[in-house]
Amino acid sequence: MIDEGFQCDVKVINAFKSYGGNTVFNGLNMNVMSGSIYGLLGPSGCGKSTLLQCLMGSMELDSGCIALKAMHLKDVGYMPQSLCLETTLTIGETFEYYGTLYNMNKKEIKIKKDELMAFLQLPNMNSFIQDISGGQSRRVSLGVSLLHNPKLIILDEPTVGIDPSLRQEIWNGLLKMVVEQHKTIIITTHYIEEANLANRIGLMRNGVLIEEGAPKDIISKHGADSLESAFLTLCSYQDTNETPIVYSDNVPTEVQKTDKMRSKNLMEAGKKVDFVRIKALLKKNINVLCRDYWLLFTVIILPIIQTTNFCYSIGGNFKQMEVAIQNDEININDCKYFNSSECIFDNNSSQSMSCVAINYLELFDYTLVEVKDRYTGEMLVNESKFLAFIHFPKNYTQDLNMFIDRNDDYDMQSLAYMHFAKHNMLFKNQILLDVTNAMRYLIQITLYNCSINPKAASLPMDFNILYGKDVKYHGNSTAAIFLAMGAFYFSSIYSVSIMLSEKMDGILGRSMYAGVTILELLFSMFCISNALIVGHTLISILIAYVLFLNPVIITSGLFMYAVLVIIMSWIGFLFGLLAAAVTPTKSFGVHIMNGWALSQMLLSGGVWPIDGQAKLLKFVSELLPMRLAGKTMNDITLKGWTFDHPSVIIGTTATFAHAILLLLILIGLSKVKKDTWVIHK
Numbered sequence: 309m310i311d312e313g314f315q316c317d318v319k320v321i322n323a324f325k326s327y328g329g330n331t332v333f334n335g336l337n338m339n340v341m342s343g344s345i346y347g348l349l350g351p352s353g354c355g356k357s358t359l360l361q362c363l364m365g366s367m368e369l370d371s372g373c374i375a376l377k378a379m380h381l382k383d384v385g386y387m388p389q390s391l392c393l394e395t396t397l398t399i400g401e402t403f404e405y406y407g408t409l410y411n412m413n414k415k416e417i418k419i420k421k422d423e424l425m426a427f428l429q430l431p432n433m434n435s436f437i438q439d440i441s442g443g444q445s446r447r448v449s450l451g452v453s454l455l456h457n458p459k460l461i462i463l464d465e466p467t468v469g470i471d472p473s474l475r476q477e478i479w480n481g482l483l484k485m486v487v488e489q490h491k492t493i494i495i496t497t498h499y500i501e502e503a504n505l506a507n508r509i510g511l512m513r514n515g516v517l518i519e520e521g522a523p524k525d526i527i528s529k530h531g532a533d534s535l536e537s538a539f540l541t542l543c544s545y546q547d548t549n550e551t552p553i554v555y556s557d558n559v560p561t562e563v564q565k566t567d568k569m570r571s572k573n574l575m576e577a578g579k580k581v582d583f584v585r586i587k588a589l590l591k592k593n594i595n596v597l598c599r600d601y602w603l604l605f606t607v608i609i610l611p612i613i614q615t616t617n618f619c620y621s622i623g624g625n626f627k628q629m630e631v632a633i634q635n636d637e638i639n640i641n642d643c644k645y646f647n648s649s650e651c652i653f654d655n656n657s658s659q660s661m662s663c664v665a666i667n668y669l670e671l672f673d674y675t676l677v678e679v680k681d682r683y684t685g686e687m688l689v690n691e692s693k694f695l696a697f698i699h700f701p702k703n704y705t706q707d708l709n710m711f712i713d714r715n716d717d718y719d720m721q722s723l724a725y726m727h728f729a730k731h732n733m734l735f736k737n738q739i740l741l742d743v744t745n746a747m748r749y750l751i752q753i754t755l756y757n758c759s760i761n762p763k764a765a766s767l768p769m770d771f772n773i774l775y776g777k778d779v780k781y782h783g784n785s786t787a788a789i790f791l792a793m794g795a796f797y798f799s800s801i802y803s804v805s806i807m808l809s810e811k812m813d814g815i816l817g818r819s820m821y822a823g824v825t826i827l828e829l830l831f832s833m834f835c836i837s838n839a840l841i842v843g844h845t846l847i848s849i850l851i852a853y854v855l856f857l858n859p860v861i862i863t864s865g866l867f868m869y870a871v872l873v874i875i876m877s878w879i880g881f882l883f884g885l886l887a888a889a890v891t892p893t894k895s896f897g898v899h900i901m902n903g904w905a906l907s908q909m910l911l912s913g914g915v916w917p918i919d920g921q922a923k924l925l926k927f928v929s930e931l932l933p934m935r936l937a938g939k940t941m942n943d944i945t946l947k948g949w950t951f952d953h954p955s956v957i958i959g960t961t962a963t964f965a966h967a968i969l970l971l972l973i974l975i976g977l978s979k980v981k982k983d984t985w986v987i988h989k
């Protein structure tokens with residue numbers, strides 16, 4: 309600490325700071341007396357904002373010392389150069405949020421709100437910040453820095469965009485605060501004439517203060533008629549002298565000697581988690597979410613729509629597949645009245661057994677269209693108008709006698725014939741399977757009518773299904789992977805969106821000046837994210853398993869299913885934070901999320917079983933969290949495995965390990981990357 313006797317509220321001693329190779333402070337000294345207004349002037353880009361951020365402790369000096377009398381963040385009110393306010397809140401809500409962060413009660417906030425409304429001529433307290441003018445929102449920002457009645461007020465260009473008469477009133481108000489309440493105010497401005505009202509000014513250029521003193525003294529010292537011409541004189545003096553002028557009056561010698569010393573960093577003091585602040589953050593973030601209709605739609609309605617889409621569209625049998633047919637045995641419309649009861653070996657039998665196959669296919673929802681000849685049928689398939697063409701020759705049933713009898717007279721012309729397109733393996737597989745089944749059924753019916761055991765036409769094999777008796781469609785075996793994907797993706801979208809706006813718009817940075825810690829913000833976001841995931845996953849589960857009857861075996865393992873969904877949402881939440889931490893722009897963060905979710909969906913067996921992947925890729929896919937969680941969830945619902953099954957234990961533990969790994973990466977990143985969560989505005 310600096311000795312008690314000195315009358316400065318702020319002292320900067322021999323400060324050095326550079327961004328990469330760009331030197332901003334080059335041995336800068338500054339003294340701000342208690343109970344005064346200090347005007348910090350200088351050309352654009354000379355480092356005024358950087359200096360104020362260093363005073364607040366949000367930025368470190370490379371070397372030198374900053375000493376503040378203020379002990380706590382609540383003793384300081386800081387207005388950054390950018391707005392750094394949540395624009396979806398109203399003016400009133402903004403004051404309530406910051407008032408609560410500063411531990412003010414409702415009555416105190418109300419009194420201060422009325423006071424600031426009159427002083428800063430603010431619009432209606434219910435106006436949303438996004439709906440008011442630039443000048444009005446800057447006044448709200450100024451109001452936020454004055455709200456908690458701080459001892460030291462640091463304002464970065466508070467009067468930009470404000471009309472001259474209101475500017476004058478604001479200065480009068482600030483002067484009154486200094487006189488009546490003994491406040492200390494540091495203010496940067498580009499309007500040199502208004503700096504005349506300050507008690508003391510510092511002229512900053514080329515990394516140092518080239519002059520510091522009362523405006524009148526500076527003007528007379530340089531024989532100028534205004535601050536502006538004094539400043540110009542000083543600039544030309546500095547340009548012709550190589551050694552920078554370093555003013556260091558009133559600097560205690562013991563502090564001057566100490567390089568790299570910092571008496572106290574306000575931002576580092578009192579980092580304890582505070583539940584009042586968490587409550588304020590929760591309220592603010594719920595308000596923000598409720599007003600961001602697109603985000604609300606994306607994290608609540610979209611998961612429900614997508615689950616419904618998934619159940620309706622993925623993995624079901626193909627419907628109304630169009631097949632061209634030429635039946636020389638009978639008109640296919642007459643098959644409707646076909647009754648197969650006679651044995652085809654009977655002499656007077658008039659059966660058209662092709663109808664058995666045709667009716668079978670119609671029963672399985674095929675659209676059969678009669679074509680006039682084989683050439684047309686094949687051509688239509690080649691032109692992709694039909695998926696297949698089936699031909700039954702004229703004496704099909706008659707010749708079937710010989711086929712069953714294994715008669716050597718049976719020739720290839722007597723066979724039914726299928727010409728089909730292979731451009732889509734799934735269509736091809738389904739048609740082949742259905743037509744094969746139709747023909748097997750035809751043979752079985754034929755044998756049965758002739759009192760021959762139909763088993764003769766079935767496969768001599770017994771199939772026993774161990775797991776997944778109720779799995780009928782591909783979608784049944786990917787439903788759990790899809791739900792795991794939803795838990796991951798929609799949580800990540802929430803965290804990346806909120807965190808990016810907190811970071812890029814400087815909202816978190818500003819809340820931190822009011823004492824908020826990153827942990828508190830993350831905790832509040834985490835609570836909201838969990839509430840969202842529980843809500844939309846419950847609805848998605850009801851849609852998938854109750855409405856669309858995806859098979860599920862009810863066991864105690866379902867508890868682990870719920871646990872896995874929650875862990876997947878945590879992984880999504882953490883990954884969203886990671887994307888927000890590394891991305892240089894808002895939109896890129898969302899692209900990272902979409903890209904990673906899509907890749908996982910493709911690799912995790914959600915689209916196609918991973919058993920079809922190359923060995924190395926499969927090894928990687930096996931380790932993906934969506935795969936681990938989705939597979940384990942599938943094992944629980946389709947195989948009925950419970951929480952004590954080794955596979956369930958391994959799957960759950962490995963998924964949880966992913967969450968821990970992401971957490972460790974985030975902690976590590978926060979330590980090495982200074983702008984992980986906050987961009988200086």
Ligand SMILES: Nc1ncnc2c1ncn2[C@@H]1O[C@H](COP(=O)(O)OP(=O)(O)OP(=O)(O)O)[C@@H](O)[C@H]1O
Nearest residue numbers: 327332350351352353354355356357358359389988
């Ligand atoms: N995060 C950053 N990374 C790199 N350089 C930076 C960063 N922030 C500021 N600078 C550079 O540091 C210098 C000082 O910037 P600063 O914003 O402090 O200037 P200023 O005096 O407040 O300017 P203005 O009056 O235009 O607001 C500028 O050259 C700027 O380009």
